[in-house]
Amino acid sequence: MKIGSKEHKELFCHSFLKSHLEYEPERLSWPNLDNIALESLQTIPFWREALNTEQEAGVMVNAFAAKISDPLLKEAIALQGMEEVRHGRLIKFLINQYDIQISPPPEPVLPSNIKTAFLDFGFGECLDSFLAFGLFGLARDHISYIPAALFDIFDAVLDEEARHIMFFINWVTYLQIQEGKSNWLRGINALLHYSRGLQDKIKAFSGSNKEQQEGFTATGASNFIDNLTPELLLSTCLQENTRRLGVFDKELLQPQLVPNLAKIALATLRLIPRRQCHSITQLSEP
Numbered sequence: 001m002k003i004g005s006k007e008h009k010e011l012f013c014h015s016f017l018k019s020h021l022e023y024e025p026e027r028l029s030w031p032n033l034d035n036i037a038l039e040s041l042q043t044i045p046f047w048r049e050a051l052n053t054e055q056e057a058g059v060m061v062n063a064f065a066a067k068i069s070d071p072l073l074k075e076a077i078a079l080q081g082m083e084e085v086r087h088g089r090l091i092k093f094l095i096n097q098y099d100i101q102i103s104p105p106p107e108p109v110l111p112s113n114i115k116t117a118f119l120d121f122g123f124g125e126c127l128d129s130f131l132a133f134g135l136f137g138l139a140r141d142h143i144s145y146i147p148a149a150l151f152d153i154f155d156a157v158l159d160e161e162a163r164h165i166m167f168f169i170n171w172v173t174y175l176q177i178q179e180g181k182s183n184w185l186r187g188i189n190a191l192l193h194y195s196r197g198l199q200d201k202i203k204a205f206s207g208s209n210k211e212q213q214e215g216f217t218a219t220g221a222s223n224f225i226d227n228l229t230p231e232l233l234l235s236t237c238l239q240e241n242t243r244r245l246g247v248f249d250k251e252l253l254q255p256q257l258v259p260n261l262a263k264i265a266l267a268t269l270r271l272i273p274r275r276q277c278h279s280i281t282q283l284s285e286p
């Protein structure tokens with residue numbers, strides 16, 4: 001199968017459409033939480049940002065789907081829009097169910113250029129999902145006071161995000177090949193969108209809002225996981241990324257840039273103590 005061909009489009013669209021899960025957030029088996037679990041959930045400060053992101057995504061992705069003329073692509077992107085709206089409902093339900101206090105997020109506003117917004121959002125999701133896969137894996141392994149049933153609910157959400165980034169990276173490559181863009185131009189485009197996605201994240205978590213500022217430190221998860229090192233976080237992100245994306249058809253493209261950067265960062269971090277040891281040995285040699 002040739003990447004950018006009609007067969008490629010059919011494979012990534014059908015793979016996305018067929019793997020859709022039917023569920024209603026309000027009817028899931030939300031577990032009762034003891035006081036420790038409840039308090040820990042209530043003090044995680046990123047719920048408002050998460051709700052805002054999912055609600056904005058739902059509106060924007062649905063608006064983008066409405067502009068697509070290819071029926072198969074339209075169906076797939078509309079399904080993603082529906083899933084993002086459902087993520088917003090799921091987080092809203094969790095906030096109400098566990099009495100989490102947040103100030104209401106702003107009403108979603110449609111961006112002026114929806115295609116650019118969808119591209120920025122898609123690359124941003126590649127970045128977010130990679131980090132979320134690792135943080136979730138660490139939380140599930142290290143936080144015993146949260147019931148497994150609650151982890152199960154978010155496990156399904158992360159599998160949906162894995163489907164979204166797989167769909168996105170294949171769609172954007174298909175689109176750019178159809179538009180006649182060369183390899184290097186596609187690389188530059190990806191870098192531009194990634195950097196805008198990163199800037200959006202930094203803006204979201206460094207705003208004047210106290211919840212936003214607290215949210216940034218919470219994403220480090222060090223409040224919840226003892227002895228969390230950058231090495232442990234990066235290696236778990238890589239393992240979880242491989243595990244979650246490993247279930248997809250091997251002919252499909254996978255997001256590469258973020259995992260590759262993480263591999264470089266991890267190799268560099270692993271090199272630092274060895275260099276220090278080496279220089280200590282050298283110093284102690286007669």
Ligand SMILES: [Fe+2]
Pocket residue numbers: 054057083084087161
């Ligand atoms: Fe989502």
Ligand SMILES: [Fe+2]
Pocket residue numbers: 084125160161164
């Ligand atoms: Fe998503």
